[in-house]
Amino acid sequence: ILNVEQSPQSLHVQEGDSTNFTCSFPSSNFYALHWYRWETAKSPKALFVMTLNGDEKKKGRISATLNTKEGYSYLYIKGSQPEDSATYLCALPSGGYQKVTFGTGTKLQVIP
């Protein structure tokens, strides 16, 4: 089983603060990494697909970077808003790339 770790497990920030969290994974046999946003009582929605070392993707106030050599990806949120409150998951294809293994997520709560 691929070991995908996310930290921190949970995070409380004030509205307007910037924040970041980490996804760590084995650097060997990297294929791709996906970030998802998962709001309470909804289903996960894909944010980014990262495939190349040094990739940087951005969507509005949210951005992500990838370092495949050292086995980590960062997700950044600039100027957090209450609507950013969600669990953020990272996932990697595994097992011959047919399976997908998820980290346990970082739960973000933005306090107005």
Added chain:
Amino acid sequence: DAGITQSPRHKVTETGTPVTLRCHQTENHRYMYWYRQDPGHGLRLIHYSYGVKDTDKGEVSDGYSVSRSKTEDFLLTLESATSSQTSVYFCAIRLGMDQPQHFGDGTRLSIL
């Protein structure tokens, strides 16, 4: 949004009864997945399919079976439901090896 529908959306049943959950897609994608959501574990893979009649186990497959007789339908069966199988179940499809998954809205299953 990808056309993926889960049914039923909610179900309450008793220990020892069989239960079947259905995932239906309109996108003709090859890969389909069943996950369960558990506190502290995020999303855990139960079974997945890589084509009609081609399925394989995930990390928490004990007590579950699946079938895929048509591209569009992926069924998850609990042969004899137990209280430990109370969870929210998500179906997902995947557009390609490096692509993220698209999730259904989930099925909330309670086993009393």
